[in-house]
């Protein structure tokens with residue numbers, strides 16, 4: 001009987017923070033399972049991080065250390081680079097590019113890097129016959145990349161809608177549960193470690209945008225492009241918005257949506273949106289993520305799970321490594337790079353549907369009479385209107401639910417409305433999703 005000898009896939013980890021250390025832990029703890037499922041031994045040859053002396057709770061005694069992560073890309077004892085440092089620029093960009101040019105596979109969790117440089121990096125991967133995998137970059141532990149690229153690969157996808165930022169979803173869920181305002185809930189989230197000290201990328205919608213761009217590229221076979229994306233965050237929402245949305249039978253969620261318009265253009269936008277309580281997306285609570293996709297043959301599909309954290313994110317990283325070990329990794333955006341269509345051009349102004357518009361106005365007669373003609377002139381009709389009074393002589397909120405209107409018309413009308421002397425703050429506008 002001949003002894004069974006497995007092949008070996010030699011890995012370098014660039015970054016040993018939450019995701020990097022988690023990846024090392026899975027590779028160690030589940031080594032036998034990984035080998036039996038791939039027929040390949042996955043070993044870590046080398047690592048890099050900023051601080052060599054930090055205790056990370058992992059045993060790096062038999063692993064080479066590089067102070068400069070770029071050196072990992074030229075080592076002879078490395079087949080796969082796992083880039084988990086983060087950031088759209090260097091050293092992550094230089095490392096991934098150099099690694100691919102040196103015919104090393106790359107696994108990354110870095111959505112920002114791919115949202116800006118995905119087309120260029122996928123072309124380099126293809127030219128060099130290596131894989132560039134990023135399951136961990138979108139919705140952490142939920143296998144959404146594989147689902148869209150492979151599981152739903154037989155379908156013409158008409159749209160996808162996702163809650164892709166756990167920090168925002170935690171804040172919105174807590175605001176709804178406690179009735180507290182955005183700023184108070186954000187500061188509690190920061191104390192609990194659910195929000196970064198600088199929360200701009202999360203609450204401003206940029207992080208969801210990075211992820212949406214990647215899903216959009218996969219679903220529609222187009223070049224990822226973060227620049228052509230409308231992004232609005234949750235930082236202007238009040239507890240009152242959440243309560244009024246509820247009276248309309250909806251919950252407010254930060255939704256990234258990508259869909260094909262009737263004229264064939266692809267629209268991508270991130271915006272706080274009213275979601276009917278009957279939609280599965282309305283019930284994605286706390287730090288969870290959820291994504292709803294509509295395919296022509298499969299119909300509606302919905303997945304929910306943990307979008308961040310050490311375990312879920314590292315789980316996705318190792319799944320990508322297993323595909324590389326088995327030789328089953330797919331083209332980066334589902335089709336050869338030369339077949340990718342141009343980047344999406346439609347944005348929020350092309351979105352059609354009902355809108356929620358909240359105005360803060362002076363508490364005096366005649367205000368509605370000033371606003372109504374502006375709406376009429378922009379072809380916007382009112383479905384219902386709620387006025388919330390406060391104490392005497394204080395501003396009041398007026399919430400208008402429109403009939404179907406175009407985002408561009410709503411934006412133009414709101415610019416004019418904001419100029420009225422009776423309007424005291426920029427209007428808050430949210431689309432209403434009918435899914």
Ligand SMILES: NC(=O)c1ccc[n+]([C@@H]2O[C@H](COP(=O)([O-])OP(=O)(O)OC[C@H]3O[C@@H](n4cnc5c(N)ncnc54)[C@H](OP(=O)(O)O)[C@@H]3O)[C@@H](O)[C@H]2O)c1
Nearest residue numbers: 015016017018019049050051084085086109110308309313
């Ligand atoms: N955390 C999550 O739940 C999650 C989920 C999905 C995707 N991601 C993505 O995964 C990536 C990593 O996230 P993370 O949460 O693991 O970040 P993290 O905990 O801050 O870890 C970053 C690691 O990169 C190292 N590093 C940073 N700059 C470096 C440099 N110039 N040279 C060498 N090493 C450097 C750090 O070294 P030191 O430890 O020495 O400081 C650290 O080990 C990011 O792209 C993030 O967006 C994270």
